[in-house]
Amino acid sequence: MSTWALELDSVTVRYDDVTALDEVSLAVAPGRVCGLIGMNGSGKSTLFKSLMGLVKPVSGIVRISGLPPAKARKSGLVAYVPQSEDVDWSFPLSVRDVVMTGRYGHMGPARRPRPADRNAVSEALERVELTDVADRQIGRLSGGQKKRAFVARGIAQGASVMLLDEPFAGVDKRSEATITALLRELASAGRTILVSTHDLHALPQLADEAALLMRRVLAHGSPQEVLRPEQLARAFGLDMPDGGTPASAPEVAGLPEGARP
Numbered sequence: 343m344s345t346w347a348l349e350l351d352s353v354t355v356r357y358d359d360v361t362a363l364d365e366v367s368l369a370v371a372p373g374r375v376c377g378l379i380g381m382n383g384s385g386k387s388t389l390f391k392s393l394m395g396l397v398k399p400v401s402g403i404v405r406i407s408g409l410p411p412a413k414a415r416k417s418g419l420v421a422y423v424p425q426s427e428d429v430d431w432s433f434p435l436s437v438r439d440v441v442m443t444g445r446y447g448h449m450g451p452a453r454r455p456r457p458a459d460r461n462a463v464s465e466a467l468e469r470v471e472l473t474d475v476a477d478r479q480i481g482r483l484s485g486g487q488k489k490r491a492f493v494a495r496g497i498a499q500g501a502s503v504m505l506l507d508e509p510f511a512g513v514d515k516r517s518e519a520t521i522t523a524l525l526r527e528l529a530s531a532g533r534t535i536l537v538s539t540h541d542l543h544a545l546p547q548l549a550d551e552a553a554l555l556m557r558r559v560l561a562h563g564s565p566q567e568v569l570r571p572e573q574l575a576r577a578f579g580l581d582m583p584d585g586g587t588p589a590s591a592p593e594v595a596g597l598p599e600g601a602r603p
């Protein structure tokens with residue numbers, strides 16, 4: 343049995359003639375937060391979808407807690423917080439209903455919630471501080487609240503692996519700090535988090551480790567190691583004359599000390 347919470351071994355994914363992932367290998371141990379970074383189109387969403395079994399690699403192996411993705415999903419081991427644009431926010435569900443969908447795997451085929459399900463949902467809503475808006479239609483939340491609603495769904499589900507695709511996109515600094523603190527807490531309690539982000543500045547506070555993707559894994563290690571300027575230059579295509587400071591990428595402008603060239 344694998345000791346990794348999530349694992350990709352030489353995974354290649356193609357969409358017709360586009361190779362989105364090219365022999366990607368990445369493994370994350372239980373209880374860790376791994377930040378996934380890379381420019382637009384580098385394959386981050388595809389990597390998440392492979393872990394959820396939503397896209398099928400042409401070669402390679404994907405495992406969640408040692409299980410194939412479809413089986414892990416069926417067992418409720420893995421939860422996915424998709425990018426906002428992949429969600430239909432007009433769907434007539436309240437925030438509480440959305441979080442309750444995380445309990446479906448615990449219910450019978452009739453999907454009738456029992457007290458244990460209702461308690462798990464209430465606790466998860468409390469945890470992400472959305473109790474006050476629990477009966478509101480899901481689309482009528484702010485960007486940060488929507489993300490927290492999906493995190494609550496993963497908590498209610500009891501997933502041991504949580505995959506978050508750009509949870510900080512379109513959220514303000516305060517919501518970002520709340521979500522970061524929440525993810526850190528979940529990891530301290532033993533859950534494993536893979537989170538993609540464009541906010542390189544916040545990466546050291548968020549993640550124990552980071553992986554830099556450009557169809558392949560260019561670097562995987564501590565955030566400080568991965569945020570080295572020469573790695574970023576390779577991944578983001580920055581021009582660094584004389585090995586100097588990358589000048590043009592807004593993502594790099596606010597890098598923390600130690601990661602600066």
Ligand SMILES: Nc1ncnc2c1ncn2[C@@H]1O[C@H](COP(=O)(O)OP(=O)(O)OP(=O)(O)O)[C@@H](O)[C@H]1O
Pocket residue numbers: 357358360361362380381382383384385386387388389
């Ligand atoms: N359904 C699809 N059909 C065809 N090509 C796709 C499809 N989904 C993604 N791609 C292509 O695969 C590559 C990787 O896309 P992916 O969405 O995984 O990248 P990403 O790193 O998540 O990008 P972003 O940061 O913009 O969300 C891109 O070239 C993209 O155009």
